Amino acid sequence: MTEKLEKDKQMKIKLLLLLFVMLFLFGCSNEKNKTDKTEAPVKETTNQTTSNDIDKIFNAALEGNIEIVKKFLENGFNVNTQNQGGQTLLMLAGFNGHTDMCGYLIKKGIHIETRDSDGRTALMYTSTGPFAQTIEFLLKKGADANAVDTKEHWTPLMFAAAEGQYEVVKLLLDAGADTTIKDVDGDTAESFAIQNKHNKVVKLIREYK
Known part of the structure; x- marks a missing residue:
């Protein structure tokens, strides 16, 4: 029974990461504008902005193309x-480790702690990849290392541990990431690393307990 539960958890993590990729590749086709509900309302985009324009700027953020993003922002975007899934330009840029893009967006006033429709932050998106530099940058800018999503109760540390991102895990731990937080199934970041056989990550997490 325990082995089956562990396999189910591994599959759940893999499916979630696959969903991330699918949302990035196809989610922009039905974009809609909405402001961060936790912040004061911001200026709306111009009436001339089309769904195709929104596709272009979100894809540019994903690809790290600052010039395209800059052009749209200068024109009032x-x-x-956020797109239909609640994702922001910062989430897309972070997912592919585009540190310069993240810096530009933050300079332009993007909210670091905005949540997507599942309550996930840009730091969580970034934590799935081998992007230690981007993680370090976001943490220095105030990203919450202990943010917990509203769907699975996952943290940035859990995402990084599940993927075996050693350097990212270390940065999060150094930033005070809580190793004792449990998800809806009662698993911790250490559990994620064990289930996916990331032994070095398991050892690292235990050193911080």
Whole structure:
């Protein structure tokens, strides 16, 4: 029974990461503008902005193309626009480790702690990849290492541990990431690393307990 539960957890993690990729590749086709509900309303984009325009800027953020993003923002595009899944430009940039893009967006006023429809932050998106530099940058800018999503109760540390991202895990731990937080199934970041056989990550997490 225990082995089956562990296999189910591994599959759940893999499916979630696959969903991330699918949302990035196809989610922009039905974009809609909305401001961060936790912040004061921001200026809306211009009436001339089309769904195709929104596709272009979100894809540019994903690809790290600052010039395209800069052009749209200079023409009045709302930097805090979220797509249908609640994702932001910062989440897309972080997912692919585009540190310079993240810096530009933050300079332009994007909200670091905005949540997507599952309550996930840009730091969580970034934690799934081998992007230690981007993680370090976001943490220095105030990203919450102990943010917990509203769907699975996952943290940035859990995402990184599940993927075996050693350097990312270390940065999060150094930033005070809580190793004792449990998800809806009662698993911790250490559990994720064990289930996916990331032994070095398991050892690292235990050193911080």
